[in-house]
Amino acid sequence: MGGFQLSLLAVVLSILSAVGDQEASPHVDGAPPSKIAVVGAGIGGSATAHFLRQHFGPEVQVDVFEKGEVGGRLATVTVNHNDYESGGSIIHSLNLHMQEFVKQLGLKHRRNVAGKTAVFNGEEVILEETDWYLLDLFRLWWRYGISFIRLQMWVEEIMEKFMRIYKYQAHGYAFSSVEELLDSLGGSGFINMTRRPLSDSLLELGVSQRFIDEVIAPVMRVNYGQNVSIPAFVGAVSLAGAQNNLWAVEGGNKLVCSGLLRMANANLLKARVNSISPVQSGEALQYQLNFTTAAGTGSELYDIVVLATPLQDSLGSGLEFHDFTPPFDHLPGSYHSTVATIVHGYLNTSFFGFADPRLFPFASVLTTDTPALFFNSVASACPVNISAGFRRRQPQEAGVYKVFSAQPLDKSELKTLFRSYYSVQVTEWQAYPHYGSSPGLPPVELHPNLYYLNGIEWAGSAMEMSSVAAKNIALLAYHRWNKQTDMVDQRDLMHRIKTEL
Template identity: 65%
Template sequence: MAVSGWLTLVFLLNTKVILCHLVEAPPKKIAIIGAGVGGSSAAYFLRQKFGHNVGIYVYEKGAIGGRLATVTVNGQQYEIGGSVIHPLNLHMQEFVKQLGLKHRKGVPEKAAIFNGDHFVFEETDWYLQDLFKLWWRYGFGLLRLQMWVEEIMEKFMRIYKYQAHGYAFSTMEEMLQSLGGERFINLTQRSVTETLQELGITQRFIDEIVTAVTRVNYGQSASIPAFVGAVAMAGVQSGLWAVEGGNKLVCSQMLESAKAHVIHTTVTSISLQQSGDKPLYQVKYENENEGGYDFYDIIVIATPLHHETTNITFSGFTPPLTPFAGQYKHIIVSVVHGYLNSSYFGFPDPKLFPFATILTVESPKLFMLSIGSICPVNITANYRRKQPQEAAVWKVFSPKPLAKEQLKTLFRSYYSVQVTDWLAYPQYNSGKGIPPIILHDNVYYLNGVEWTASAIEMSAIAAKNIALLAYSRWNQHLDMIDQKDLVHKIKTEL
């Protein structure tokens, strides 16, 4: 081959290598609908992926933080939304570290499970004694449950390695398949009761321990899907923590770090204005004083798109976009400042009442899901939990607002009651489908992750997945999406 031919070949090869690493011009503007933990972390991760020249606009009709919220009692703030974080929630751990926040100081407490007549289980000050009591009443149910939850968590933890290497998934099913194969898919379609029964766990353990946990975490019975049940059980493990000053600080700090423009208004519609390789979308919004619209290259919807939860309409999309099937669960949170009626729980002398948290089983006698003495979001070095005979701040979860007679049942007297009605999480039914992530070319739905399991960290994981997915799809890096056998692929890369 002539010298000029070699030079041409070398030039072409080098050009091909360069083109393989080129990226498209970044989007000019990205819209995020919702400033809860999902929307806020989406802004944070999108800024990391697309750089500083992209405008990120976050629409929020309420307070930043969404369901990470607080109420004020006597000048102190108390959590009424997502209140605990697991020690293995690595995104939340990293947020706290990078944003200069702190872990809240823990305050010891004891819990019990109430059936409407008496306590079926009471925690003591001695861990080994508690284990013996659990074994005596339930056999090896606790050990089998812990092994099951830890196996699921070990496999699910692979997501952090996948995301660290830039891999994304176009559906939650693809993500679950990559993490745990068909078994993880099955866990979203079968009830936790059925799954645990196959592990040899007794019905008594399911009815008392497992149901108490699913009621306090999701307001639902052990008929919820097994994957949600595993997340619920992880939510009562040791080492749980919260953010000093309130978990909602993570959201506001992430938005500030991302240099996001927060627009406090209600989004009313999203429409496709220009199709083609790079579509353009119009977002219309309005509030009491004015309305308006703007255009965006990418949209992330980080608020539920289900009946009863959204008023956003869509136009210009083929096929049409409509709200998804399924409902969100109403949970009433009553924050009561008062004196607990310990006699209702079998302790006539309040000084002898030892429990800070009371979970419940399913019983027609019960009108509440749980009740707990809660601590403020700022805990000083000399802080101590209120004694049982003192007025304390209690958080009551219930499926319906508490009537006056019910409040009188739970409390000898009280100074104040603050009530919040949350559409807190999906009403889970085994066999319900998981909503899609990709609604259109560059329109993504974050809150569909809640139908896999609703948790603070799940929203953060979904946010990073969408940031990676949007970046790879924008730049046509399709080899970074829905890759098979990632466990072995990443081991090879390392």
């Protein structure tokens, strides 16, 4: 499997760079677009600006509106002179768009610092990693039978199918909805996986209930703050994010966003977009964006607009839709609150059953779905810059820890987890969809030449998912503008691509 993945990666990367050189062709009715707006400068909006530039060429003006910080949910906090990721932190080695961005921007992978993981059930550590791979394997087999092999095969099969997207996108194909995109990769099976609970899929696969409770649930809690009833597709994304081959960007993941905006030669406007309305003049449909900057209010007209921020009411984007027929409003569903608390202090290892901190061997502790537990995970955090001499602090030393929880930790909860501390920094995120709170997958095309990126998060929320959606929207916008219907929602793409080569 590893060999196959590596060769696939090489082929896909070479095709990706070939497509990057693609020239923009003119609008079949005449002019190319002159102005495009992107709302949001997280990884989704920044990657959209980058791909729009690739496809529409150097002439078009690309304006990116950002009301907060570039990076959005990719952000850092500073503790004791070092920066730590407080939002999206890990990237899978087969996330090819993220890999390609880092390569093109001349950024580096952050050095990986090994550390062992344990699972805690509120009373005791029930599962622990050791120094011995074979012993870990034997213990897994002893406790869960072949559940973990079944799971591994399931995740790999899904990833292999998902990776078809890179080929399709490299050949310029786009999809008008998240459903069409998923269907092209994994047929109705993938779409069903966005509707069916993870636990049902795993039980059907023959994974034991004990394995689900003690391994799968802790992984869902640390990655999505939710339980095993989240849909199977996002469950698989989460499990892929629990493998060994993970990385992060040296200096902070948000550097990818600022780098992409620079590379795209996009105009970054530090402004909150308040409203959007269609403006028809003759044949031409444009969109008026009204916005507020530090200097006051303004408005501009655009030929194409991409909304790269969640449109659920609770997210507070403040964006209103005016004069749409039929009227268009916010999307249903809510986002899940996850609190990232970064603590500089001494971990209370007694809470986990280790009275002597010197005997506590774990870098991270995940938790089972136990009602009494007030946190999802606690882990020794590595800074975004890792020097050659860096080593993790031992539990008997003061260190920096990241705790994920659904609610902010109160004083007594902090005292339970930490013997004492120097500083506590809290970031409350509307982190990812609260899965199950929306009836279906949101649309990509809201109106002609008006696109929505974050619907993909309802299939799975991750940096790479936003990047895949960004590439899809840039291609879709390009084909729609140039009326190239044969490049959108095409069937049997694996076969077509083989015959195209």
